[in-house]
Structure formats: structure tokens, C-alpha cells
Amino acid sequence: MLGQLSCLSGALVLAVAVATPASAYMVYVSNEKDNTVTVVDSDTMEVVKTIDVGQRPRGITISHDGKFVYLCASDDDTIEIIDTATHEIVGSLPSGPDPELFVLSPDGKTLYVANEDDNLVTVIDLESKSVVAEVPVGVEPEGMGISLDGKTMVNTSETTNMAHFIDTATNEITHNVLVDSRPRFAEFKPDNSEVWVSSEIGGTVSVIDNESREIKQKISFEIPGLRSEAIQPVGVRITADGKKAYVALGPANRVAVVNTETYEVEKYVLVGQRVWQLAFTPDQKTIISTNGVSNDITFIDVETDEPVQSVTVGALPWGVVVSPQ
Amino acid sequence: MRLSTHVKACLSALGLQGALFSPVPAAQGDDPEWPCIQRKVPELSLAQIWTGPELPPGASDWADNAEIVALVAEVAARRVPMAEAEQKIRDFAAKLTPDERKAKLPKLVKGLFEQMNRERSQVISGIGRYAHKQRDLADALRKEASAVDALRAKADADPNEVAVRNDRLVFQTRIFQERVQSLTFVCEVPTLIEQRLYALAKTISQTLESR
Numbered sequence: 001m002l003g004q005l006s007c008l009s010g011a012l013v014l015a016v017a018v019a020t021p022a023s024a025y026m027v028y029v030s031n032e033k034d035n036t037v038t039v040v041d042s043d044t045m046e047v048v049k050t051i052d053v054g055q056r057p058r059g060i061t062i063s064h065d066g067k068f069v070y071l072c073a074s075d076d077d078t079i080e081i082i083d084t085a086t087h088e089i090v091g092s093l094p095s096g097p098d099p100e101l102f103v104l105s106p107d108g109k110t111l112y113v114a115n116e117d118d119n120l121v122t123v124i125d126l127e128s129k130s131v132v133a134e135v136p137v138g139v140e141p142e143g144m145g146i147s148l149d150g151k152t153m154v155n156t157s158e159t160t161n162m163a164h165f166i167d168t169a170t171n172e173i174t175h176n177v178l179v180d181s182r183p184r185f186a187e188f189k190p191d192n193s194e195v196w197v198s199s200e201i202g203g204t205v206s207v208i209d210n211e212s213r214e215i216k217q218k219i220s221f222e223i224p225g226l227r228s229e230a231i232q233p234v235g236v237r238i239t240a241d242g243k244k245a246y247v248a249l250g251p252a253n254r255v256a257v258v259n260t261e262t263y264e265v266e267k268y269v270l271v272g273q274r275v276w277q278l279a280f281t282p283d284q285k286t287i288i289s290t291n292g293v294s295n296d297i298t299f300i301d302v303e304t305d306e307p308v309q310s311v312t313v314g315a316l317p318w319g320v321v322v323s324p325q
Numbered sequence: 326m327r328l329s330t331h332v333k334a335c336l337s338a339l340g341l342q343g344a345l346f347s348p349v350p351a352a353q354g355d356d357p358e359w360p361c362i363q364r365k366v367p368e369l370s371l372a373q374i375w376t377g378p379e380l381p382p383g384a385s386d387w388a389d390n391a392e393i394v395a396l397v398a399e400v401a402a403r404r405v406p407m408a409e410a411e412q413k414i415r416d417f418a419a420k421l422t423p424d425e426r427k428a429k430l431p432k433l434v435k436g437l438f439e440q441m442n443r444e445r446s447q448v449i450s451g452i453g454r455y456a457h458k459q460r461d462l463a464d465a466l467r468k469e470a471s472a473v474d475a476l477r478a479k480a481d482a483d484p485n486e487v488a489v490r491n492d493r494l495v496f497q498t499r500i501f502q503e504r505v506q507s508l509t510f511v512c513e514v515p516t517l518i519e520q521r522l523y524a525l526a527k528t529i530s531q532t533l534e535s536r
Contacts, residue, residue: 201364225372232364251366251519253373270376273523274516293520 025281026084026323027288028069029297030057031314037071038313039087042281042288042322045299045309051087054080059101060319063126064108069321072099072113079113079124084323094131096122101185101319103144103153105168112153114141121155123171133171137164145186145195152210154195156183163197163206165213175213179206185277187236187245189260196245198233205233205247207263217263221249221256235277239284239302246287246300248275255289257305267305271298279320290317360456361512367449369442374523377530380431387436393429397436400525401444403517410521411528418532426533434529437522445518452511459508462501469494 024043031038035057039049054073062069062084069082072095079093079102098117105112110132113122121141123133138157145154146168153166156179163186165175180202187196188210195208207217221231232250238260239245245258251274257267272291280287286308289298295315299308359365371380387393396417400410414433418426473490476482 223372226370227366227368229364229366230370230373251373253523273373273520293516294523 025325027279027281027297028060028062028082028321028323029290029313029317030060030071030319031316032056032058032292032318033316034314036314037069037082038317040297040311040313042286042299045311047311047313049087050314051082051089053082053089054078058318059099059114060321061102061104061111062321062323063104064324066324070102070104070111072102074098074100074116079111091129093124093126093129094122095124096120096131096134100142101144103146105146106148106150110168112144112146112155114144114155116140116142116158119157121153121166135166135171135173137166137173138162138176143183143185143197145188147188147192147210148190149192152188152192154186154188154197156186156197158182158184161199163195163208177206177208177213177215179208179215180204180218184234185236187238189238190240190242194260196236196238198236198247200232200234200250203228203231203233205236205245205258219247219258219263219265221247221252221265221268223249223252223254223268226252234275235289237278237280237287239280241284244302246278248278248289250274250276251293253291255287255300269300269305269307271300271307272296272310276317277319279322281322282324288320288322290320292316292318356453358453358456358460360459360508361452363512363516365449366515368446369438369519369522371438374438374519374526375434375530376527377434377533380435381428383428384431384435387432387439390429390432393432393436396433397440401437401440401521403521407521407524410525414525414528415532418529430529430533434526437525437529441518441522445515448511448514448518452508452515455504455508455511459501459504462497462504466494466497466501469497 024041027040027042029038035053035055037051037053038047041048053071055075057071058074059072067084069084071080073080077097079095079099080089081091083090095113096115098115099113100116102111102113109126111124111126115122119139121135121137122131125132137155138160140158141155142158143156151168153168155164161181163177163179164173167174179197180199182201183197184200185198193210195210197206205219206215209216231252233247234250235248237246243260245260247256249256253273254268254270255275256265259266271289273293276290276292278287278289285302287300287302296310296312297317298310301308356365400413477487
């Protein structure tokens with residue numbers, strides 16, 4: 001009897017293992033124009049589900065335990081909470097008007113939200129679902145990055161052209177760094193030594209030294225046969241080992257792969273039209289780009305930097321996040 | 326009296342005092358007059374849309390081939406649904422021998438690129454003219470609103486003239502407002518052309534690969 005049971009449980013374990021291979025993650029993509037979130041299996045690279053959400057979904061992130069996806073429904077002035085088990089909207093957060101992009105603190109307890117319309121960063125405590133602070137920043141705040149120790153948050157303001165460094169203990173701005181026109185995204189290097197800020201119209205990425213809070217390097221992009229106006233850097237992601245950075249270049253339809261030691265662009269990967277945001281799978285083997293105009297996402301192999309496959313999602317894919325398991 | 330107040334409220338709501346055209350600020354690119362949120366990219370580059378093998382020099386002679394010219398015109402037109410346009414390309418390729426395909430499909434790519442890029446550039450200069458006209462219209466409306474106010478302030482003003490000019494002002498303000506709304510859609514047109522061109526080029530690339 002006992003033998004039968006253990007045999008049965010062994011079979012069950014096997015069945016579960018077959019159903020969910022270790023490398024399968026769920027990829028969540030916000031589609032700005034048709035008000036949906038597309039769920040894609042990273043293993044089969046197929047669409048699993050399309051979830052109807054609020055108006056103009058843009059920023060998207062996931063809780064550390066993978067149970068909830070948080071989504072900025074910009075035109076509904078709210079952040080929606082999606083249960084990843086049922087794919088239902090189970091609640092909302094008080095985001096302030098026009099939330100565009102946000103970042104989750106490394107301890108998973110606090111959400112920092114950029115409110116594009118009222119020039120504020122709203123700090124939300126996830127447990128109590130309440131606003132704990134509002135930090136006035138520059139005009140049209142957008143990009144949000146946080147250091148791995150959670151002590152420093154960087155917000156970029158599109159019109160003021162600044163990266164604002166905010167001390168998360170006091171929720172006050174400690175430094176303002178002027179960058180090129182229309183800064184879109186801020187990403188900390190995993191060792192906290194640098195912050196990379198992309199400028200969509202300036203066409204550059206400013207590397208800011210996190211100690212001196214000064215720009216130590218400016219990266220520009222040149223693609224043979226392509227007009228410079230088409231090169232518009234937006235999303236930035238740096239590998240966990242800190243060696244490579246990926247920069248989405250908007251209507252250049254490419255992702256640049258940058259060596260973080262030399263700051264040289266090593267490769268331009270052609271993906272789809274208007275490349276916007278990027279996300280790694282947790283095993284760091286794949287990086288996924290959202291391509292807004294061609295309405296697809298592209299899986300790029302991190303080892304070879306070759307595009308593996310494109311998957312059609314909803315209209316105007318904007319943000320992307322991958323489940324932790 | 327109330328009408329004039331309405332016009333003033335309208336003008337102010339439309340941002341005649343400050344930002345002119347839309348609630349979103351225009352892209353601060355190379356052209357300060359550019360009214361769209363999207364950054365102005367005056368022309369496309371082939372590298373933005375073509376992912377297949379390098380086009381042979383002969384591809385530039387596409388305009389000498391009547392068959393290619395006709396197909397370019399047919400599939401480039403936005404009124405033709407995408408699925409239909411893609412099928413036309415596949416049907417065209419299916420009739421060719423492998424050698425003909427190698428010679429003619431690059432011509433088709435080049436033809437579509439040049440034709441749709443030209444069309445897109447025309448739209449872009451059209452948007453520039455639109456913005457310019459809108460600025461002039463805003464200026465004229467502002468002046469007329471002050472003039473109507475001044476007229477009304479006069480004790481001996483002809484009530485008929487005040488009413489006629491007020492009506493005209495309301496009407497012109499409405500036109501201006503409708504044009505503000507249209508601009509959002511007009512600004513999307515270059516992207517729509519780009520999207521179609523990319524999809525057509527992708528179909529040609531797949532047709533080349535699959536043979």
C-alpha cells in the first residue's frame with residue numbers, strides 16, 4: 001500500500017514536472033492601445049491568455065513571490081492588481097493621476113510611482129495599500145530606478161531633462177543631474193556603482209557615477225544606413241553580473257548591446273518596430289523586448305545576442321515583466 | 326455677452342495663451358515648430374524596414390518595370406487590407422522562377438520603400454503646414470476676440486454687428502478646436518505608413534527565404 005502510494009506520488013511529481021518545465025516563466029506584456037495584458041509562456045513562446053485591463057496600460061511589474069502583477073492603467077488614474085493564478089483583476093492601488101511607470105523596492109514592500117501629470121512620485125505601501133509619501137519632482141516624471149540596497153531611487157523627468165536622486169529613508173531629493181533631452185528610463189548597475197539614464201530625443205545614455213552623482217560617460221549610438229533621428233533610446237537593462245547592458249532604441253527597431261566596462265556598443269540586434277521596454281527572464285538566459293508598432297515581442301538569447309523568436313501580442317505593446325518562477 | 330465669455334473660455338481652454346495644439350507637449354527635436362508628440366523623423370532609412378539580404382544595385386531600376394510599378398501602387402495603398410496586400414505579394418512571387426524572384430523581389434522592396442517613404446515625407450511636410458496654419462488661425466482668433474471685446478465696450482456699438490462678429494468667432498473657434506483634435510490622428514499617419522511598409526517588407530523577406 002505504502003509502496004503504491006509512493007509510486008503514485010512519484011508519478012504525480014513527474015506529471016507536474018512535465019507540465020511545468022523548470023525554464024518556463026510567464027511573460028506579461030501591457031498593450032497600451034487595446035487595453036489588455038498578454039500572457040506568454042517563455043518556454044513555448046506562445047500566448048497563453050489575454051487579460052482585459054483598464055485604459056492605457058503602460059508600466060508593469062510583479063510581486064517578488066510572483067502572485068500579483070501590478071499595472072499602471074494610466075488613463076484610469078489607477079494601478080490594477082492582477083492575480084497571476086486566476087488572471088483576474090483583484091484590486092487596485094491609490095496611484096495618483098496618470099501613473100506611467102513604477103519600480104518595486106528590493107524588499108518588495110514599497111512601490112514608487114511616477115505620476116506624469118502632476119509632477120510627483122507617489123510612494124505606496126503595498127501591505128496597507130496606502131500612500132505614504134508624495135515627492136515633488138520635475139515636469140513629466142517618467143523613468144524609475146532603484147538601487148539594489150533600496151536606499152536610493154532615481155526618477156527622470158521628461159521635460160525638465162533631469163535625473164532626480166531620492167533618498168528612500170527621507171523621501172527627499174538629494175541630487176539633480178541634468179541629462180539629454182527627454183530622459184525615459186533609469187537603471188542601476190547591480191553593484192550600485194552607476195545609474196544608466198536613457199534620453200529619447202537626445203539619442204544618448206548618460207552613465208551617472210552613483211558616488212559623485214556626476215555623469216562619467218555618455219553613450220551614443222550610430223547605425224550604418226540609419227538616420228540619427230530614428231535612434232531613440234528608451235528601455236535599459238543590465239545583466240545581473242553587471243557585464244552587459246541592453247538599450248531599446250525605439251524606431252531604430254534595434255536593441256543595442258553595450259559592454260559596461262568599455263561603454264562600447266558591441267552589437268545592434270534587429271527586433272521589431274519601435275522597441276520600447278525590456279525584461280530579463282530570471283535565469284538571465286533571455287531578454288524580451290516590446291515592439292510597439294509591429295505589435296510583437298522578441299525573445300533575444302543573452303549568450304549569443306541573436307533574436308530567437310517574435311510573438312504577436314496586443315496593440316502597441318509597451319511594458320514587459322517576467323514571473324520569478 | 327455670454328457668448329463672448331464662452332469664446333474666451335474656449336480660447337483659453339484651447340491653450341491660446343500658451344501651448345497651442347494639444348494637451349501633450351510637442352517633441353523638442355530638431356524642428357521647434359513640429360506639433361506632434363512623436364519625434365520628427367523626416368525620412369525613413371531602408372535599414373529600419375528591411376531585414377533580408379542586401380539589395381542588389383539593379384533593385385534601384387524598379388521604376389522601369391511596369392509590372393513592379395503596378396504592384397507597388399496596388400499594395401502600398403492603405404485602403405487595401407493588409408492580408409489582401411500580402412497575398413498579392415505571395416501570388417506575384419509564386420508565378421516567378423527562382424532566378425526571376427531573386428531579380429524582381431528586391432525591386433519590389435526598393436519600389437515600396439521609395440514610394441511609401443515619399444508618401445510619408447509628404448504627410449510630414451503636410452503636418453508642418455497644418456501646424457503653421459493653426460498657429461496663424463490662433464493668432465487671428467486672439468485678435469478678433471479682443472476686437473469684439475473692444476467693440477462691445479463702446480456705448481454706441483451696433484448690437485447687430487456685435488452679434489454677427491461674435492457668431493463668426495464662435496464658429497471659427499469651433500473649427501480651430503476640431504483641427505486640434507484631428508492633429509492627434511494626423512500625427513499617427515507617418516507611423517501607420519511605417520507599420521505597413523515594415524509588414525510588406527517582412528512578407529517579401531519571408532517569400533525570399535521560403536524558396
